[in-house]
Amino acid sequence: MIRGRLLFLGLLLLGAGTAGAWELRDDSGQTFQLARAPQRIVSLLPSLTETVCALGECARLVGVDRYSNFPESVRALPQLGGGLDPQLEAIVALKPDLVLASAFAPGVQRMRALGLKLLVLEPRDFADAVRVVRVLGQVLAVDTAAAVVQGMERELRAAAQAVPVAARGKTVYFEVNPGPYAAGPSSFVGQMLAQLGLRNIVPASLGAFPKINPELVVRAQPDVILVGDNEVDDLSKRPGWGALVAVRTQRMCVFGKQDSDTLVRPGPRMAQGAMRVAQCLQRLYPGPA
Amino acid sequence: MSAPGRRSPLAWALVLCAASLLFVLLGVCVGSSGWQAWADMARDPVAWQIVWDIRLPRSVGAWGAGALLGLSGAVAQGLFRNPLADPYLLGSAAGASLGVCVALALLGVSPASLEWLAQIGLTGAAFAGATGAVLLTLVLARGVQHTLRLLLAGVVVGVVLGAASSLVLLMQPQLLQAMQGFLLGSTAFVGWSGCLLMLVVWSLCMAAAWWFSPVLDGLALGESTALSLGLPLAPMRLGLILVLALASGTAVAQTGLIAFVGLAAPHLVRSVLRATHAWLLLLSGLMGGALLLAADLLARALIAPQELPVGVLTAVLGGGYLLWLMHRQSASLPGGGA
Amino acid sequence: MALRAQGVGARLGGVQVLHVLDLHLEPGRWTSIVGPNGAGKSTLLRVLAGLLPHQGSVCLGDRLLSQWPPRERARVLAWLGQSESVVDDLSVMDVALLGRLPHQAWLAKPNAQDLAVVEKYLRLTQAWDWRHRSLGALSGGERQRVLLARALCVEADILLMDEPLANLDPPHQADWLQIVRSLVARGTTVVSVLHEVSMALQADTLVVMAQGRITHQGPTSDPLSHRAIERVFGQRIAVHAVQGQWVAIPTSAPPATPPAAPD
DSSP: OHHHHHHHHHHHHHHHHSSSOEEEEOTTSOEEEESSOOSSEEEOSHHHHHHHHHTTOGGGEEEEOTTOOOSGGGGGSOBOBOSSSBOHHHHHHTOOSEEEEOTTOTTHHHHHHTTOOEEEOOOOSHHHHHHHHHHHHHHTTOSOHHHHHHHHHHHHHHHHHHSOGGGTTOEEEEEEETTTEEOOTTSHHHHHHHHTTOEESSOGGGOSSOBOOHHHHHHHOOSEEEESSSOHHHHTTSTTGGGOHHHHTTOEEEOOHHHHHHHHSOSTTHHHHHHHHHHHHHHHSOSOO | OOOTTSOOHHHHHHHHHHHHHHHHHHHHHOSTTTHHHHHHTTTOHHHHHIIIIIIHHHHHHHHHHHHHHHHHHHHHHHHHTOTTOOTTTTSHHHHHHHHHHHHHHHHHHOGGGOHHHHHHHHHHHHHHHHHHHHHHHHHHTTSSSOHHHHHHHHHHHHHHHHHHHHHHHHHOGGGHHHHHHHHHOOSTTOOHHHHHHHHHHHHHHHHHHHHHHHHHHHHTTOHHHHHHTTOOHHHHHHHHHHHHHHHHHHHHHHHOOOOSHHHHHHHHHHHHOOOOHHHHHHHHHHHHHHHHHHHHHHHHHTTTTSOOOHHHHHHHHHHHHHHHHHHHHHHHSTTOOO | OOEEEEEEEEEETTEEEEEEEEEEEOTTSEEEEEOSTTSSHHHHHHHHHTOSOOEEEEEETTEEGGGSOHHHHHHHEEEEOSSOOOOTTSBHHHHHHHTTGGGSOTTOOOOHHHHHHHHHHHHHTTOSTTTTSBGGGSOHHHHHHHHHHHHHHTOOSEEEEESTTTTOOHHHHHHHHHHHHHHHHTTOEEEEEOSOHHHHTTSSEEEEEETTEEEEEEETTOHHHHHHHHHHTTTSEEEEEETTEEEEEEOOOOOOOOOOOOO
């Protein structure tokens, strides 16, 4: 959080003075300079693709990674490998003036060496997602960023209000994938659940995405189980889980691929993910919101 | 020294060099942009950049990594007199993985503050991990006297460092995908600086290994016999292990863990001729280079514009040829071959 | 050149295998070391070759063995081990040429003299005809002949051989005997560890060992040596003269004395 605020302050200071040319430090610690707003953008991270489109600049995208699938129009763009195995040749052939990448991409140094302009952004939680929107709004020289952020916050508040009274304060367990890897309170998903007024059975001390002992779930007896993948068949077969209240009374929310994308990508659609959760809770706890 | 009618080692060396050159030229023409880039080279600066800055260093880098792996595979097999030995025997693979894992984890924590880490980059971390692991093996085995103890120490180091990597990944599961990319191995991100480094290291290691090669020949008769022939086993074995560490560490740092090249290249060479280690080491390097170069070519060409993982292709190419050799050998000998 | 061991002892795996023994090997003679299994014969031979750490001192010529530079020592002292695992890939020619290593400059190619020596000894052990076959394709006896040729190629003053007759059939054992005799006639010192006692009785000198100690040293023709052999093998063999040569013949077991009945 503090990092985000400082960065924003730095942006303000740096961007305020010079019109046109300015610089900032991205998530890889590199100083980033641009003479003018980029017109040909390659995005190698789905959440960054969605952010660019949310700012209304989808037309500037010339290439995306294979996992970017929203909005529909980006599927027609050339796919340049994954975030972790980008196809250098294809990227260079598209002659982009800006490449958006995640911090863990192995080709980042290589792309810099080839002379490509690289902006490394790694959104990991709610505050990061907001920061990314503001940074990209600054970089793309558009003024829609503030509106987008306000929209995100407003939708999130609406989702929180959509949660039925009976469901507020309930304990939840969010399983990211079988491992079991759970979403802790400090993760993106965990923060969203907290915004919805739900309590996470995973303690904050375990980190963002801990691999937990299934016993933890059995002991904590969550009221609702949220699964980010279609794995509901296995749950009752896990030892001790068949007796869980949530499993017996089918108080489980299973999210398909499309909804999962909104839940696990720290991007502008996170409010939609929150709304999905709220809608599921409305089904499980019918009653006034 | 070889049977009459078989080609000499020098002839084979020239054949492999010619094949490698051919593959490099083909590599320049193959990629996601296809032949167009080669044709447009003169006019279009982007096409020039594609050919000169991406395809050419990638091909040369693939050759360099393959040559390093082939050389270290031959050294490992000669040193331990075990045809199943590969360059990662003494824990260098596990060490490199741990180095990359820790570097990724540290970068994830606070990327901006670790300037030095960004400087060395993941390649430096992988190299440090690989060489550190081999040195740890040497320390655990308390010297190079007993090969069995050395092998056991290598296995122990490999397993323990692998467990340490798993522990780091457990605490930072977002690194899993990045680690998988490293473990699978890729020639896609090798630049000219990496090529130069690999070629320089290969030349150094080749010269050192060539100097030590009589020890490998003597060891073929057994340790005691080698000692009785007056060979200075201990210092030269240490030298060979350092060559092994340097060569495999450099290759792993540049291209990740590419399996099978180090194992297969010496076998492929021995299947076509018999020679003393002085020639065997050189030819294993050349064969490894040609093998990885061919695999890199196919990886790019088969399903262009997408790419196959290069480790899969080395296994298919090298393994397929060895299988055919085994089949041919067992068919010709009446009682079944070795 | 004389090879001498003084106060030599050796430990293997924490067990004292050789107990403080003295041995003087006469130059230009064939000495054979005999004894039952586990007597420490191979260990003694390894100590004499400088391949094992030991207590006491071994002297080669006028210097301690450990003071000899390895390559010089390798030119003077050749060793043929017992069932050393050899890589199967090598050809017969390669293996024999490795015996010339002590005489070659580092990394030098074999010269005409090396090739001549190798040819001579491969013909002597009747392995010349298949010199291009790989070791793995040979039978046990053929392999042994090649390894023997390798040791001979060193053309050392002293030749130490541990079980050189393994897998050799009688005609080739006879060949080996002839080779050793001609070597000795030229002044080479030969020391062999043999479990074929009759073969050992062809040597000039006998060293009889039991339980890590030397129980007797002396000429083969000496009846005291014969009695020493018989004793060390628990009277299960008897040494007789047959057609002018000494042979050891197994005897039937002496009638077992019944153990004293407990009270």
